[in-house]
Amino acid sequence: MNKQVLKVEKRISADPVRLFRAWLNVEDFSRWFLSGEMIGIDSVAMDPRPGGKFLINMTLDGKILPHEGEYITIDEPRKIVFTWRSHATENKDTLVTVTFSEVKASSTSNGLNEKPQTLVTLVHEELENDIQIKMHSQGWTNILEGLNYWMS
Template sequence: MNPKVLRIEKRINAEPSKLFRAWLNAEDFSRWFLSGEGIGIESVTLDARPGGKFLINMTLDGKILPHEGEYIKIEEPTKLVFTWRSQATENRDTLVTITFQEIFDDLGKNTNDSRQKPKTLITLIQEELVTDIQVKMHHHGWTCILEGLDSWMGEYLKK
């Protein structure tokens, strides 16, 4: 068995700290964490501390699909590391690392000046996937989730 690695990057117009916190607040999390069409969130429980566990009960066609794991590292506002286990991983632990990097312009200046809004590059890496099907399913799911975060953050920042 040769473990596979998935890597996804997404640029979002928001500060790293705001995006980071959206991953750790259960109420906010349940508003944007949707992995595809027809997927809903039944409940979210987050014990956001190293060693703390989380449970995300997604719904599809009337069925509850639990996704669970444990936080390994929480380095606000730059890095989250946690295990991820679900039916789609054959109930095996995988490892997810998410980094939040402020994007700088070509001159090396912070983009958070008076003319530009802050921007963040989110990089999501999932390790220990076993099959190409798992990689494909998780690529689709995480891409939709990051799109949901982008959309929700855009609405959140308008308030």
């Protein structure tokens, strides 16, 4: 079976360092990492270092849905790579890469620089079918929207 790749991007008004750190700080992460309106966060545990593991217990309709993985690369402030396993991947490891690329600010007409902008690109590999692509596309899009909202 051909593995599939999902790519989601979001331009966010924040500098790359702040965005990068929001992915690795438990308290901050718990505030913005929501994949949909009906989804909540029960608990988050993370050991943000290569080889370190994380566990995100999401809630839906009173059920706890564990999402877990292992950090592979942590390259501040450019890139985080981790495995991702959940009910939505049929409990198989997949691979997620999140990159943070600074978008050069332009000067406004009054000569002041605009707020820093960062393009956050999330690539999710090793997905097995269209259902997994659709579920994760919606989830990751909502998560990046949550990050954007939290940063504003």
